[in-house]
Amino acid sequence: MEDGGMGQRELQREVIDTHLCTGCGACVGLCPYQTSYHDRIILLHPCDIKVGRCYMFCPRTPTNLETMRKSLCEEKDLTPEIGAVKGFYLTRATDEQIRKDAQHGGSVTTLMTLALREGIIDTAIIAEGKENFLHRGVAVNDPAEVKKRGKSKFIVSPTVAEFNRAAKGEAKKIGVVATPCQVLALAKMRLKPVPVDEGNIDKLKLVIGLFCGWALSWRGFMELLRKKTGLDAVVGMDIPPRRHTLEVYTKDGTIEFSMEEVNSCIREACHYCFDTTAEFADISVGSARLPGRWEETRIWNQVIVRTQRGDDLVQLARAGGLLEFREAPGEALDELKKSAMEKKRTALKSIAARSGSSPDLLYLDRFDPVVRMLQG
Numbered sequence: 001m002e003d004g005g006m007g008q009r010e011l012q013r014e015v016i017d018t019h020l021c022t023g024c025g026a027c028v029g030l031c032p033y034q035t036s037y038h039d040r041i042i043l044l045h046p047c048d049i050k051v052g053r054c055y056m057f058c059p060r061t062p063t064n065l066e067t068m069r070k071s072l073c074e075e076k077d078l079t080p081e082i083g084a085v086k087g088f089y090l091t092r093a094t095d096e097q098i099r100k101d102a103q104h105g106g107s108v109t110t111l112m113t114l115a116l117r118e119g120i121i122d123t124a125i126i127a128e129g130k131e132n133f134l135h136r137g138v139a140v141n142d143p144a145e146v147k148k149r150g151k152s153k154f155i156v157s158p159t160v161a162e163f164n165r166a167a168k169g170e171a172k173k174i175g176v177v178a179t180p181c182q183v184l185a186l187a188k189m190r191l192k193p194v195p196v197d198e199g200n201i202d203k204l205k206l207v208i209g210l211f212c213g214w215a216l217s218w219r220g221f222m223e224l225l226r227k228k229t230g231l232d233a234v235v236g237m238d239i240p241p242r243r244h245t246l247e248v249y250t251k252d253g254t255i256e257f258s259m260e261e262v263n264s265c266i267r268e269a270c271h272y273c274f275d276t277t278a279e280f281a282d283i284s285v286g287s288a289r290l291p292g293r294w295e296e297t298r299i300w301n302q303v304i305v306r307t308q309r310g311d312d313l314v315q316l317a318r319a320g321g322l323l324e325f326r327e328a329p330g331e332a333l334d335e336l337k338k339s340a341m342e343k344k345r346t347a348l349k350s351i352a353a354r355s356g357s358s359p360d361l362l363y364l365d366r367f368d369p370v371v372r373m374l375q376g
């Protein structure tokens with residue numbers, strides 16, 4: 001980490017007041033002074049500790065991505081666009097019920113339940129959909145509890161706060177399902193910038209990352225949704241690739257929101273986000289891109305395996321017949337890299353526009369090789 005003398009005051013000034021906060025929850029549960037309320041972080045009491053873990057672990061404080069790549073990934077696997085790639089697959093759960101209750105192919109639920117069943121982890125931290133879309137992270141020990149909580153929540157869940165809570169307790173081996181900003185916070189913890197939490201972060205045995213283009217702000221989206229449907233009627237939602245709409249599934253059918261409508265509800269922090277594929281996870285999972293109808297594509301996942309422990313788990317699922325594999329079209333990986341690079345480019349532009357000067361890239365390092373590549 002670049003900076004040793006920063007705490008709650010700087011977190012508020014640089015991240016929370018400037019709307020760079022992703023709502024990841026990494027600054028919650030480390031001390032009693034911060035909490036998550038709706039999709040925001042509230043400072044309950046001022047803290048004058050000079051080296052705050054909240055500041056250190058926040059994914060929107062200065063971050064040396066290159067140090068992280070070199071420490072957490074094998075150099076031979078690294079790509080500038082999507083981080084480390086040990087393997088790239090199209091998969092789906094063979095269990096039909098898992099697929100039915102999942103967002104896409106159910107690969108995340110399958111891998112997380114397998115990790116629990118095999119004792120690779122004893123606690124899974126996943127997001128739980130709550131009333132009024134105020135989601136939260138929960139720690140579960142029973143694979144059946146993971147299966148009940150499939151599907152994507154497009155309003156943030158402060159999942160890392162639940163990791164902080166569980167890591168202080170009885171859990172010994174924890175697995176987390178996380179969006180890229182949450183994965184980045186966990187990766188910052190794994191570099192152990194402050195010795196006090198070393199035991200806790202060592203309990204982190206598995207990170208399954210979700211691809212993420214953007215998330216919605218709670219307030220903005222609730223207003224938009226209420227214009228077209230009752231909140232209780234919503235049973236799910238998705239962003240089908242190439243269709244440029246947000247589909248909201250209700251008990252009475254599907255409602256489509258155009259990207260013009262959705263844009264005003266995107267969480268501001270997401271405009272400055274540099275990562276689509278959760279580059280520091282063990283395994284990253286997103287929706288598949290296949291030629292043909294979305295209805296057939298949506299039951300498959302694209303899976304990037306990044307680490308040895310990620311590979312071991314995916315191969316275990318293959319050997320046990322829990323995941324079905326299908327050959328990825330030749331251009332799928334290139335398409336993914338292209339869209340990931342596009343998100344980085346857009347984020348850099350938004351960051352420069354925000355800071356008012358291209359050398360000041362807020363939380364990003366202007367000497368980072370991927371940043372330099374994008375800036376030509």
Ligand SMILES: Cc1cc2nc3c(=O)[nH]c(=O)nc-3n(C[C@H](O)[C@H](O)[C@H](O)COP(=O)(O)OP(=O)(O)OC[C@H]3O[C@@H](n4cnc5c(N)ncnc54)[C@H](O)[C@@H]3O)c2cc1C
Nearest residue numbers: 102103104105106107108109127150151153212213286287
């Ligand atoms: C905000 C958001 C934006 C996304 N954007 C894209 C995108 O642009 N392109 C793309 O390919 N994929 C995107 N995804 C990922 C995609 O929606 C699926 O999660 C992924 O394909 C895995 O599908 P699955 O069927 O294996 O998941 P499932 O088996 O249904 O499991 C999903 C798991 O994710 C957890 N989860 C759900 N929401 C959250 C959340 N907000 N934070 C942390 N954990 C959560 C659930 O608890 C569950 O364990 C996004 C996901 C989210 C949450």
Ligand code: SF4
Nearest residue numbers: 021022024025027058
């Ligand atoms: S981005 Fe995460 S760690 Fe940073 S202020 Fe927001 S919730 Fe806290």
Ligand code: SF4
Nearest residue numbers: 181212214215270273
């Ligand atoms: S776009 Fe980035 S900041 Fe926004 S939720 Fe996804 S990973 Fe987090």
